[in-house]
Structures are given as C-alpha cells and as structure tokens.
Amino acid sequence: MSGERLAYRTCPLCEATCGLELTLAGDELQTIRGDRDDVFSHGFICPKGYALKELHADPDRVRTPLIRRPDGSFHRTTWDEAFELIAQRLVPLLAADRNAVAVYLGNPNAHLFENLLYLRVLARALGTRNIFSASTVDQFPKQMASALMFGTGTSVPVPDLDRTQHLLMLGANPLASNGSLMTAPDARGRLRALRASGGKLVVVDPRRSRTAEAADEHHFIRPGTDAHLLFALVHVLFAEGLADPGERLSGITDGIQTVRELAEPFTPEAAASVTRIEAGTIRRMARELAAADRAAVYGRIGTCTQEFGTLASWLVDVLNVLTGNLDREGGAMFPMAAAGHGNATGLPGRGRGARFGRWHSRVRGLPEIFGELPVACLAEEIETPGEGQIRALITSAGNPVVSTPNSGRLDRALGQLELMVSLDVYVNETTRHADVILPGPSPLRRSHYDLALYQFAVRNVAHYSPAALAPEPGVPDEWVTILRLTGVAAGLGPSADLSALDDSVARAAVERELSMPGSRIEGRDAEEVLAALEPRVGPERLLDLMLRAGPYGDAFAGEGDGLTLAALERAPHGIDLGALAPRLPDVLRTASGRIELAPEPVVADVARLRQSLAERNGHGLVLIGRRQLRSNNSWMHNLPVLVKGKPRCTLHVHPDDAARLELLDGEPARLRSRTGTVVAQVEVTDAIMPGVVSLPHGWGHDVDGTIQRVASENAGTNSNVLADELLLDPLSGNAVLNGIPVQVAPVRQPAAV
Numbered sequence: 001m002s003g004e005r006l007a008y009r010t011c012p013l014c015e016a017t018c019g020l021e022l023t024l025a026g027d028e029l030q031t032i033r034g035d036r037d038d039v040f041s042h043g044f045i046c047p048k049g050y051a052l053k054e055l056h057a058d059p060d061r062v063r064t065p066l067i068r069r070p071d072g073s074f075h076r077t078t079w080d081e082a083f084e085l086i087a088q089r090l091v092p093l094l095a096a097d098r099n100a101v102a103v104y105l106g107n108p109n110a111h112l113f114e115n116l117l118y119l120r121v122l123a124r125a126l127g128t129r130n131i132f133s134a135s136t137v138d139q140f141p142k143q144m145a146s147a148l149m150f151g152t153g154t155s156v157p158v159p160d161l162d163r164t165q166h167l168l169m170l171g172a173n174p175l176a177s178n179g180s181l182m183t184a185p186d187a188r189g190r191l192r193a194l195r196a197s198g199g200k201l202v203v204v205d206p207r208r209s210r211t212a213e214a215a216d217e218h219h220f221i222r223p224g225t226d227a228h229l230l231f232a233l234v235h236v237l238f239a240e241g242l243a244d245p246g247e248r249l250s251g252i253t254d255g256i257q258t259v260r261e262l263a264e265p266f267t268p269e270a271a272a273s274v275t276r277i278e279a280g281t282i283r284r285m286a287r288e289l290a291a292a293d294r295a296a297v298y299g300r301i302g303t304c305t306q307e308f309g310t311l312a313s314w315l316v317d318v319l320n321v322l323t324g325n326l327d328r329e330g331g332a333m334f335p336m337a338a339a340g341h342g343n344a345t346g347l348p349g350r351g352r353g354a355r356f357g358r359w360h361s362r363v364r365g366l367p368e369i370f371g372e373l374p375v376a377c378l379a380e381e382i383e384t385p386g387e388g389q390i391r392a393l394i395t396s397a398g399n400p401v402v403s404t405p406n407s408g409r410l411d412r413a414l415g416q417l418e419l420m421v422s423l424d425v426y427v428n429e430t431t432r433h434a435d436v437i438l439p440g441p442s443p444l445r446r447s448h449y450d451l452a453l454y455q456f457a458v459r460n461v462a463h464y465s466p467a468a469l470a471p472e473p474g475v476p477d478e479w480v481t482i483l484r485l486t487g488v489a490a491g492l493g494p495s496a497d498l499s500a501l502d503d504s505v506a507r508a509a510v511e512r513e514l515s516m517p518g519s520r521i522e523g524r525d526a527e528e529v530l531a532a533l534e535p536r537v538g539p540e541r542l543l544d545l546m547l548r549a550g551p552y553g554d555a556f557a558g559e560g561d562g563l564t565l566a567a568l569e570r571a572p573h574g575i576d577l578g579a580l581a582p583r584l585p586d587v588l589r590t591a592s593g594r595i596e597l598a599p600e601p602v603v604a605d606v607a608r609l610r611q612s613l614a615e616r617n618g619h620g621l622v623l624i625g626r627r628q629l630r631s632n633n634s635w636m637h638n639l640p641v642l643v644k645g646k647p648r649c650t651l652h653v654h655p656d657d658a659a660r661l662e663l664l665d666g667e668p669a670r671l672r673s674r675t676g677t678v679v680a681q682v683e684v685t686d687a688i689m690p691g692v693v694s695l696p697h698g699w700g701h702d703v704d705g706t707i708q709r710v711a712s713e714n715a716g717t718n719s720n721v722l723a724d725e726l727l728l729d730p731l732s733g734n735a736v737l738n739g740i741p742v743q744v745a746p747v748r749q750p751a752a753v
C-alpha cells in the first residue's frame, strides 16, 4: 500500500528489550513484527510484543485526565482543571507535612526512561521520605546483596549467557518471563544454544516450569529454602577442596574464611531435610559446578521474594566467586551500560559503599533502603493516625492493590486517603481510588531508551527509538506531566513555566556531572556543555548528557566516534557495544575497594537461617506464584489477544495433595491465609511438588469501579490477598510472596436442582 512506512523501536514491556519493526500508514499501526536487524534480539518477539497493537487501540485506555465523582464514577476533564484541583489539595498537605504525601512507583517506570529521569526530580521536590515502589516486591534482595558485596545496588553480575557452559538457575523462568536482571532477548534460543554447544542447564524450582522442562536437570525445592541449598553447595566446595576463586579474585576479596566458617553447619544432609533435594544430589551439583569450565549461578524472583531473599541472593554470588567464575568470560559478569551506570561513573575501584537505614518507617520502624521504604508497610502508614501519617498518595505506573502483600488491607486503606493522584493509563484496581488520573501516551507515541535494563544486559548494547507516531492531541509526553506535578510540589503553582523548570533540571544534571571526581568531563565549562546539548530538551537532553559523559561517550570532544544520542538516532537497529568484558577491580564501589564476601549485615542474618534449619517442620501447604507468557504483571489482561483461550489463573495442585484434600480438577477451591480468603479453580498437575500450590499473581479484576471491560470478564483471583504484609526479608525489606502458608479446601457446588 502506498504511504506505508517502517519504524523501529524497542518493545517497552519486559526486560528483554526486543527490537520491533512497525508498519505504519499515516497515523495507523498496521503490523508489528520482530526486527530481524536488531543488534540484540535479531527478530525475536513474544505474544506481548504483538499485543502492543491492541494496547495502542484499546478503547478503555485512558486518554484524557479523569476526575472521580463522589459516587465513584469518573468524568473527563482538561489538564488545566486537573492540575488546579491537584494544586488546591496537594499544596496545603505538603505545607503541613512533607511526609504526608507518599509516592508509589510501579514496574513500567523501569522501562520508561523519561519517567525514571523525571520522577527523581518530582520526588526531590516533594521532599517526602515516604517513597515506595515495586522494587520491594521484587529485586531489592539482589540489589542489597550486590550493594554490600560490590558497592552499588546496580552492580548485579549477570550470567554471560552466550558463553557459559554450565548454568545453575534458581527461582527464574525465563521461558515465560523472558529474563530478569538478565536482559537477554530470546532467552529460549540462547539457552538452547548453550545446550547445543555441550553446556548444561540445571534448574531449581518448586515447579517444573517451562524452563525446567527445557533443562538438562530440574530439582524441586521446598519454597524459601534456596539459601540452605546454596550454603550446602558452599559447604561442599570447602569440604572437598573445590573452593578456588583463583589468584585474581582472591587478591581483591575479603571474607572468604568467614564464609567458610558460616557454611559449616549447612551440610548437604542438613540442607536435604529442609530443601527436599537429596544430599548426594547436592554434592554432585557442587562438584559439577566446580568442574565446569565456565559456569554461572543465577537466581531471580523465586530467590528474592522469600524470607531469606538477601541471603539467597548473596550466596549466588558467593558461589560465583568461590568457583572463580565472577567477572570472567562465560561466568557471571558485570555489564557496562552506555548511560547511567553507578559503577561506571566517578572514580574507579572504590566508593562510598552502601548506606541504609538513614530513616525508618513511622509505624513498624522499618529501615530505609535505597531511599525507599518497604511497600509492605504502606497500608499501616495510611491507617495509623499521628504525626507523619500518609494522607495523600501519588502513584505512577503501579497497581499495588494487586501486586503487593495483603492487597485487601491496602485496598481499604487507599479509600481513606484525602488525595490520590495516579499517573496511569487504566482505571484499574488501584487507580479507581484516585481523585485524579493523568494518562501517559501510547507506547507508540513515546521515545524509548532502556536506561535501567541495559545495566543488566548479557551484551553491552544501546538502542534509542524515537516516537513512532506523532503525539495524540491533548496527551502530553509523560515527563511533561511529571514536571508539571513537580512545579506544584515546588510551590510554583499549577501552571509553572515548564521549559524554565526543565532548563534548571538540565543545568543541575550538567553541574553534578562536571563536579564529579573522575567524570570524563570533570571541570569542563557548564555553559559549553549545555550549548553542546542544544537544541534538545527534556529526557533526550539528559540522555545525551549521560551517553556523552558515559564510558563509550564522545566526552563532548567534538571529534572521533564516541557515543552520542545523535549516533544512536542514526542506528535504528541499535548499536552493539560488544560482549561483556571483565571489569574488576574498577567496577567496585565498596569503601574498602575490595569484594566484601562476608558483609557484616549478611553475616548477622545467617543466625536466622541456622535457626530455621533447626526449627523448620516444613510440612504445611505453601503457596507460590508463577509467571505466564501472556500476562504482564497485572496490567495487560484487558487485551483480548492475551486473555483468549481457557482461563489461566488456576491453582496448581499436586495429585497427592488433591487426593488428600479432596480437590477436583476444574472445581473451585477456597484458599485461606492469615490475611485473607480467595477462591480459585483447581488444576491438578504433577508439574508442582507435593506440599506446594501455585497461583499466578496479577489477577483479580472483578472489583467495582474499574474501566477494564475485557479484564473484568477474565477476572481471575488476586493471589496477594493471601500474601502477608508482616513477612519480610529483613535485610532488604522485600515482601515474602512465595512460600505463604495456606489452607486449601474444596468449595462444594450446591447439588443441581
């Protein structure tokens, strides 16, 4: 057809960062396919990528600001009116107490660079300590362990997937999730290649997941006991003289002997009784790991969202060090992102280290971590009267009523707020409580750069996509909306001069960079740098600064082939910056300038693990989750292409448990935990281990007041009604979302009349 054109962009939906090829005609999107020329994904795409077409067209997607009426219905309004209302109600609350206004940041922000860059600015202007995010129902244990060992929360070693010969994977299912803290488009293809080249994939999971099915070996593990298994592997390495970090790592690592002592009680026999993996198997796993030429241990959601999340995450990298696989080809390596990487800025090899607990939550006294408080304490901070009570909440791209523990309590708490403002594109379980909803544009109308995810990529790449379609009239870029809120928070009123405000944001960013010891543009002239960034504004100006001052950048030298945003604009399929390369010791930002293999807070927490070794009865039924290829957490169930077919929100039950509990396949069952009760449809399957049931998260769309017609008809069950907000991994404040004690009983249908 004439008038057709192609556009290329990165898929913004998950961590895999696939390149998409869009066929467009005028303002219409015709087709989406994988971009075969993408330097990283080489044409790979998943069903969610195709679903962008329905997301773009979804009539329920919010396209104008909405204001909630007293009866709970929403009416459309203008941006000016919406901001007048926000200013009127937010400013007095802030004037009385900055901490009265809380923020919750959801997962999509990690994929939206403009949000990442400008939400920081908003948070600073609000000046509140009540910052919450999806990170405390996700990866904080890994980031905590990384910060303690290597000095920054983004110094997360990722498996060098394309070159490893032995991958031990715990609590991850990349064949469904497409990878996490391991940005690797087409994880399935890469794992297949690993095995085809003679490598071995070993999966540890309470479920025989899709990834487990595609592995050489799968071991069922009792939920929440990965740290016991990992410690037992460490124990065997020492006991059998297999612990050998090599000269390179030994010379820069502290605490090896402490780890050896800590591992002593965790014999394979002791671990076997807790994990249900046989002692002989544990010994073999350790020997094979040690013997492999190039091996990596990798753990994800299953090892984080549990009561020993930080310990398990730490032990993953203890094993990578003890086997000499940290920071070497085919092992677990540190990516070097082109922009924004905390371990690639400033002076190399040493830093301030990790600092936590600078303030505490008001009610439970939980420590601040990476500038945030655990979202598991959000509800109590809203409910509990007194100074510092949360009276207003701003959410950005988050659905905590579905995604955080004890959802029922949070749902009720949100109803008590004096003001709630949601930056969101749906009226869903959370945003139905908002007084004002401010929408962002369709993904096709926004530019994209994976500022966060390239920090965890299995290859160093950079890819910028301009917006594929022109802005929709009346829907500003999301950074503009965030900046306008910032204006309100800063006392500049509902109609602040946003371009002046943006100039000051850019100037502050330039000045910070110029005054940073070790910066490639340290001491240069701010005016000169700002002039070189012209005529860019907004997130593109900040990104260009980061890229040019970054490790591959042109350092504003005006010559050579250093990376700039302009160079990325000329490369619609992305730029490959090469395979991961060793980065030690420069990558370290610990205060000692060494790898801290036995950081003090972690060592102190081992007592709790030892105690569980002694105490654990481990007989009761526990609930875990699971991800599904055609879901994206809670928010894409309104797209027919992703929910068609038979219902997927089923409760997996092992045949032995089903027989014992008289549960029948296809029939409803009632699940009960300390925090709530839900009903779900039973699916009897031996893909789950006995004593464990599994319900996917992100469902439960059958509540009043939402505007998601397709999702409401395919509602499923909200598993987080059952998750206990009082159970946390104490080191990271992360919620325990796997291994929740539950009782399950059949719901007998009344006999047919």
Ligand SMILES: Nc1nc2c(c(=O)[nH]1)N[C@H]1C(S)=C(S)[C@@H](COP(=O)(O)OP(=O)(O)OC[C@H]3O[C@@H](n4cnc5c(=O)[nH]c(N)nc54)[C@H](O)[C@@H]3O)O[C@H]1N2
Pocket (backbone or CB within 6 Å): 014, 015, 107, 138, 170, 171, 172, 173, 174, 176, 177, 178, 179, 180, 204, 205, 206, 207, 209, 221, 222, 223, 224, 225, 226, 300, 301, 302, 303, 306, 624, 625, 626, 627, 628, 629, 630, 631, 632, 633, 634, 738, 739
């Ligand atoms: N299709 C799809 N892709 C997604 C998402 C999505 O919702 N849908 N979400 C994205 C997000 S936000 C994230 S963080 C990533 C997560 O990516 P992954 O970490 O790969 O997530 P899951 O697929 O949930 O895999 C977790 C596995 O841990 C297992 N598990 C549960 N408890 C335990 C335990 O105690 N020990 C062990 N060893 N295993 C356990 C579960 O059975 C499950 O198979 O996925 C991202 N990608």
Ligand SMILES: Nc1nc2c(c(=O)[nH]1)N[C@H]1C(S)=C(S)[C@@H](COP(=O)(O)OP(=O)(O)OC[C@H]3O[C@@H](n4cnc5c(=O)[nH]c(N)nc54)[C@H](O)[C@@H]3O)O[C@H]1N2
Pocket (backbone or CB within 6 Å): 105, 106, 107, 108, 112, 134, 137, 138, 139, 301, 305, 396, 397, 398, 399, 400, 402, 403, 404, 423, 424, 425, 426, 428, 439, 440, 441, 478, 625, 626, 632, 633, 634, 635, 697, 698, 719, 720, 723, 737
């Ligand atoms: N039981 C259990 N619970 C879990 C997990 C689990 O494995 N088990 N996983 C946890 C994990 S890893 C995560 S990351 C969290 C996710 O938790 P959340 O981030 O709170 O939830 P999401 O479902 O990702 O919700 C995303 C929100 O962003 C909105 N949105 C989408 N696109 C845009 C946009 O362009 N702009 C704006 N402003 N909004 C947008 C959507 O409408 C939706 O409201 O859930 C956690 N909860």
Ligand code: SF4
Pocket (backbone or CB within 6 Å): 011, 012, 013, 014, 015, 016, 017, 018, 044, 045, 046, 047, 048, 049, 050, 178, 185
């Ligand atoms: S794997 Fe992730 S990034 Fe790739 S197409 Fe699917 S949702 Fe998009």
Ligand SMILES: [Mo]
Pocket (backbone or CB within 6 Å): 107, 138
């Ligand atoms: Mo996540």
